[in-house]
Amino acid sequence: MSAAATGAEQAETVTEDQQPLPRHVEVAIVGAGFGGLGAAISLERAGFRDFAVLERGSEVGGTWWFNSYPGCQCDVPSNLYSFSFARKPDWSRSYPEQPEVLDYLRECTRRFGIRDRIHLDCEMREATWEEAEQRWRIDTSRGEVFARVLVVAPGLLSEPKTPDIPGLDTFEGETVHTARWGEGRDFAGERVAVVGTGATAVQLVPRLQPEVERLYVLQRTPPWVLPLLDRAVGDRLKRLYRAVPAAQDVARGFVYSLREPLAVPMAIAPKLAKLLEAVSRAHLRRQVRDRELRRTLTPDYVVGCKRMLLTNAWYPALTSANVELITEGLEEIRGRILVGSHGTEREVDAIIFATGFTPTDPPIAHALRGTDGRTLAEAWDGSPQAYLGTTVAGFPNLFFMYGPNTNLGHNSIIYMLESQYEYLMRAMRAMRDRGLGRIEVREDVQRAFNEGVQRRLKSTVWNSGRCASWYLDADGENPVMWSDFTFRFRRLAKGFDLDEHHVAARARDGAGREPTAVG
Ligand code: NAP
Numbered sequence: 001m002s003a004a005a006t007g008a009e010q011a012e013t014v015t016e017d018q019q020p021l022p023r024h025v026e027v028a029i030v031g032a033g034f035g036g037l038g039a040a041i042s043l044e045r046a047g048f049r050d051f052a053v054l055e056r057g058s059e060v061g062g063t064w065w066f067n068s069y070p071g072c073q074c075d076v077p078s079n080l081y082s083f084s085f086a087r088k089p090d091w092s093r094s095y096p097e098q099p100e101v102l103d104y105l106r107e108c109t110r111r112f113g114i115r116d117r118i119h120l121d122c123e124m125r126e127a128t129w130e131e132a133e134q135r136w137r138i139d140t141s142r143g144e145v146f147a148r149v150l151v152v153a154p155g156l157l158s159e160p161k162t163p164d165i166p167g168l169d170t171f172e173g174e175t176v177h178t179a180r181w182g183e184g185r186d187f188a189g190e191r192v193a194v195v196g197t198g199a200t201a202v203q204l205v206p207r208l209q210p211e212v213e214r215l216y217v218l219q220r221t222p223p224w225v226l227p228l229l230d231r232a233v234g235d236r237l238k239r240l241y242r243a244v245p246a247a248q249d250v251a252r253g254f255v256y257s258l259r260e261p262l263a264v265p266m267a268i269a270p271k272l273a274k275l276l277e278a279v280s281r282a283h284l285r286r287q288v289r290d291r292e293l294r295r296t297l298t299p300d301y302v303v304g305c306k307r308m309l310l311t312n313a314w315y316p317a318l319t320s321a322n323v324e325l326i327t328e329g330l331e332e333i334r335g336r337i338l339v340g341s342h343g344t345e346r347e348v349d350a351i352i353f354a355t356g357f358t359p360t361d362p363p364i365a366h367a368l369r370g371t372d373g374r375t376l377a378e379a380w381d382g383s384p385q386a387y388l389g390t391t392v393a394g395f396p397n398l399f400f401m402y403g404p405n406t407n408l409g410h411n412s413i414i415y416m417l418e419s420q421y422e423y424l425m426r427a428m429r430a431m432r433d434r435g436l437g438r439i440e441v442r443e444d445v446q447r448a449f450n451e452g453v454q455r456r457l458k459s460t461v462w463n464s465g466r467c468a469s470w471y472l473d474a475d476g477e478n479p480v481m482w483s484d485f486t487f488r489f490r491r492l493a494k495g496f497d498l499d500e501h502h503v504a505a506r507a508r509d510g511a512g513r514e515p516t517a518v519g
Contacts, residue, residue: 021119021143026050027428028138028147030124030364033062035153035401035417037105038083041112042421045085048428052147053114054140056123060109062155064102069178071203072098075228075310079252080259080412086111087248089241095230095310128369129396134437134507136397148437151424153401154364156480157357163195167333174350178204179357187212187350193338195330196354197223199309204354206313209320216338216346217318220329221467222296224280224303228310262410263485266304267460276303287315296327304409305465359407359480360384360473370395371440384479387446387500388493390420391427396440396502399424404479405453407471408486409462415486419493426496434498437506445500456483 027043029036032055040053059065074081078091081101086108092100109115123141127150130137136150160177162168168175176185178200187208193216194201194208202223209215241248265272280303288294297315299306318325328340336347365377365384371394379394386392389406390399399420406416427439457463457478462471471480482489 018120019116021054021122021140021145022052023144024146025052026147027052027149027151028127028136028145029053029151029153030127030138031055031062031153031155031401032057032060032109032118032120033064033153033155033158034105034414035155035420036062036151037108037114038414038417039151039153039399039401039421039424040114040117041083041085041108042425043428044112044114046425046428048432051117052145053118054122054124054138054145055118055120056141058121059102059106060118060120061102061105062153063157063179064098064105066158066179067181067200068098068183069181069200069204070207071205072200073203073230074098074101075199076259076412076414077255078233079248080255081414083108083414084252084418087241087245089245089248090238091233093230093232095228124364124367126367126369129371129398131371132507134397134504149397149399149428149431150368151399151401152364152368154362156359156362156402156407159358159363160353161356161358162353163330163355165330165333167335170335171333171351172336173348175353176350177353177355189213190349191347192216192350192352193218193330193346193348194352194354196356197221198354198356199307200356201354202309202311202314204352205323206311206317208352209317209323213322214348215320215323216348217323217325218330218338218340219296219325219327220341221301221306222299223306223309224277224299225283225309225311225314226276226280227283228312256411256415259411260485260487265461266409267456267462267481267483270302270304270459270461270464273303273461273465276308280308284315287312288319290319293319293325296325299467301467302461302465304461305467306469307409356470359470368395368398370398383473383475383477385446385450387441387449388420388423388489389416389482390423390493391441391446391501393441393443393446396438399427405450406482406489407480408482411486416482416489419486419490422490423493423496426494430496430498430503431506434503435506436503438502438504439498440502442500442502453483454478457481 029039032053036053043051057065074096077094078096082088125139127136127138136147138145160179162177188211190212191214192212195218197219326340326344328342328344331341332339337345339345366375368376384404386400386403389403401420462481463478471478473479
């Protein structure tokens with residue numbers, strides 16, 4: 001990532017056209033990242049224009065706004081990591097960097113004219129289902145909103161996880177989590193520790209290495225790393241995409257069809273993961289000469305069990321003279337001294353936590369109260385589940401985007417989100433056309449769906465690949481990954497069936513007003 005993505009510059013459009021929060025809307029959408037913005041645009045395009053997007057950040061973008069750390073780059077090609085209904089012919093690279101993805105999302109809000117219904121710096125604190133009024137009462141940091149339908153798109157990877165390390169609160173230097181990078185950070189000439197070796201760290205470390213005096217990388221578990229086939233997109237190709245949009249459709253389809261078969265070694269026939277391991281081992285051999293270092297960088301679990309990482313810069317950065325790889329977890333901090341799990345001590349000026357997120361315990365689940373007054377977190381009891389990652393029994397008129405078991409190890413999450421928009425639109429049309437005020441997935445449907453997903457997950461690399469990953473919850477269940485091809489998920493979402501839901505005719509809402517959906 002270039003310096004272009006500092007928080008200061010990101011703040012350029014903060015609160016631009018900020019509208020007062022409406023009191024009543026047909027649909028409230030929580031989150032203005034890919035999930036929430038795509039839902040809003042889909043509603044707009046389908047003629048359901050009475051919606052409000054509530055975003056806690058000071059700009060749209062979600063994860064692409066908050067993750068402004070140097071080097072942040074998408075590991076899905078740009079042609080596929082964009083809405084199918086909002087093509088961009090001029091991506092500068094095959095794998096876009098964070099500022100460009102953020103710009104794309106901002107541009108989408110303008111292109112589809114939804115900016116006036118996005119409310120920034122507006123955090124949802126609690127949402128409670130009101131049965132008599134068939135609506136959600138939503139308490140936000142900017143006031144109360146009532147909505148018949150609530151779409152929650154908080155992002156799976158949005159709540160930073162910083163390990164509870166003894167001595168952290170008395171550390172004398174600077175600390176930062178990569179997902180809260182903010183503005184104006186400069187570690188030039190400092191002794192810096194990066195904790196973690198996941199997708200974030202492998203992007204950050206190569207950008208940080210040339211700037212800092214000394215860089216300590218704390219590795220608890222080595223990742224499997226594959227070559228990144230990234231390149232600048234030439235002007236001729238951009239002109240072609242502009243002149244013949246179908247050419248970009250073909251490119252998108254081609255990238256999709258190259259990635260989709262990767263579901264086979266991940267989910268269908270994990271034995272084939274050996275092929276990916278061979279590629280990764282060759283990549284390591286090519287980039288790291290030192291045998292001993294190679295050994296410490298070689299994982300002992302099945303490739304894909306943790307997210308596979310794409311980078312050509314990670315190993316060269318680790319072998320730079322000012323970098324030391326410490327193959328220990330961070331156990332304790334004493335003053336400015338970091339203490340590793342085997343007792344190694346290093347003095348540092350700053351600690352950067354690239355330690356991930358809390359996807360199996362999303363904070364929003366503690367803030368949603370359903371029909372029986374319990375929160376979603378209480379209903380889930382430690383293991384999130386939904387029907388098609390979208391609807392939850394006991395929580396009427398609630399639609400999750402990127403909900404439980406929708407994450408992928410092999411393809412673009414945008415494809416999954418667009419399948420969920422399809423489900424949402426079908427539900428919205430059913431509610432409008434049949435005069436429904438309430439729709440709730442049946443518990444037996446949700447249970448049967450989840451039993452199937454969990455059964456299929458058992459043999460996948462994520463469950464049986466001998467690693468501890470953020471895909472698994474405390475009970476060893478996997479409430480995160482989709483267990484199959486993405487096109488199967490799409491087919492199920494398109495097969496939206498009203499009979500799988502409890503429905504009720506519409507009562508008038510609390511304002512004594514009939515909702516205004518058209519289209
Ligand atoms: P992550 O994959 O959860 O990695 C966290 C890292 O912190 C792991 O290496 C973990 O070690 C380590 N860690 C945690 N506590 C530690 C301790 N006390 N001492 C030492 N190490 C510790 O988090 P992430 O790298 O932020 O990535 C999360 C997800 O975000 C990715 O899997 C990906 O889906 C997404 N992401 C995508 C991109 C992209 O599109 N290119 C970029 C960044 C992130 P263990 O492995 O031993 O637990």
